[in-house]
Amino acid sequence: MEPASLENLRVLYHSDDFIVINKHWDIRIDSKMWYEKQxxxxxLRHRFPELADPGTYYGFRFCHQLDFSTSGALCVALNKAAAGRAYRCFKERLVTKAYLALVRGSVQSSRMTLDFSIGRSTAEGRTHMMCIAGSDGCENPKPCQTELVVLEYGSYSGDPVTKVLLQPLTGRTHQLRVHCSAIGHPIVGDFTYSLRTDSAPYRMMLHAYLLRLPLEPEPVEVIAPDPFLPKLDPLWAPQHKVQPLEGALEQLLQHPKDPVEGEEQGSSPQHAGTVEGKTAPRETEEQIAQCQQWLSEWGMD
Structure with a gap:
């Protein structure tokens, strides 16, 4: 529960080609602002100054993104060749991710597929937020899906909460946060998607638990330890276990879901329910921009 500092970078995996760290909560991956010291x-520059690459804008090649408020597994490539392999892995939808979260209330179904298209909000006061299709000011919603598995019921500071395992099947901005909010179970401590009401917890309770990249010749599979344990945060009080985390994760990895097929804006409304037989979605604008930035920095030769 200690705040982030230059010294408390947690390394989960380190090879000649990649570092995977356990990103702290409430810290940006990078920043162009001079005053963003943390x-x-x-x-990474403080811990591994010899690994910084002056040929890149940020000094390090981050293979993907995590929100400022999200903790957990974050992969960094240490050379152009490794970055190229990681890029292709993400582009071909071969990466598996799983997140842990505490959400408000008691989720009734033990397993759900959350199927809501997400777009950018243009509503007054919400221009930095995402929204689900059909809500006021939701611009250009895109199909996306999240698998939700209930792990435990309990309370946080005396209020009912549910511990869940989340698997994003697409990569929309703020997808997990928006989907949980859309079913009436916002993530504990998510100030933005609780409409600025959930400000008491010391952090947002969303954690990137598993990251699997089937790279050749060096597969990377890393677990960032579960931070939502009573011994680490006594405000979280588990009361009833539905299934163990290890079993839920094993089931997820043994029976991976197909990615969601992209659809044009104006297609039929999305709803909560299972969708089968889907193929890979079109790249989002954010993914295309990220890939273009990667390509310009790395080169693929």
């Missing part, structure tokens, strides 16, 4: 970029 970033993952600065932590």
């Amino acid at each position: 970033t993952v970029q600065s932590q």
Whole structure:
């Protein structure tokens, strides 16, 4: 529960080609702002100055993104060749991710597929937020899906909460946060998607637990330890276990879901329910921009 600092970078995996860190909560990955002293970029420069690459804008090649408020497994490539392999892995939808979260209330179904298209909000006061299709000011919603598995019921500071395992099947901005909020179970401590009401917890309770990249010749599979344990945060009081985390994760890995097929804006409304037989979605604007940035920095030769 200690705040982030330059010294407390937690390394989960380190090879000649990749570092995977356990990103702290409430820290940006990188920043162009001179006053942003506390970033993952600065932590890496402090811990591994010899690995910084002056040929890149940020000094390090981050293979993917995590929100400022989200903790957990974050992969960094240490050379152009490794970055190229990681890029292709993400582009071909071969990466498996799983997140842990505490959400408000008691989720009734033990397993759900959350199927809501997500777009960017243009509503007054919400221009930095995402929204689900059909809500006021939701611009250009895109199909996306999240698998939700209930692990435990309990309470946080005396209020009912549910511990869940989340698997994003698409990569929309703020997808997990928006989907949980859309079913009436916002993530504990998510100030933004609780409409600025959930400000008491010391952090947002969303954690990137598993990251699997089937790379050749070096597969990377890393677990960032579960931070939502009573011994680490006594405000979280588990009361009833539905299934163990290890079993839920094993089931997820043994029976991976197909990615969601992209659809044009104006297609039929999305709803909560299982969708089968889908193929890979079109790349989002954010993914295309990220890939273009990667390509310009790395080169693929």
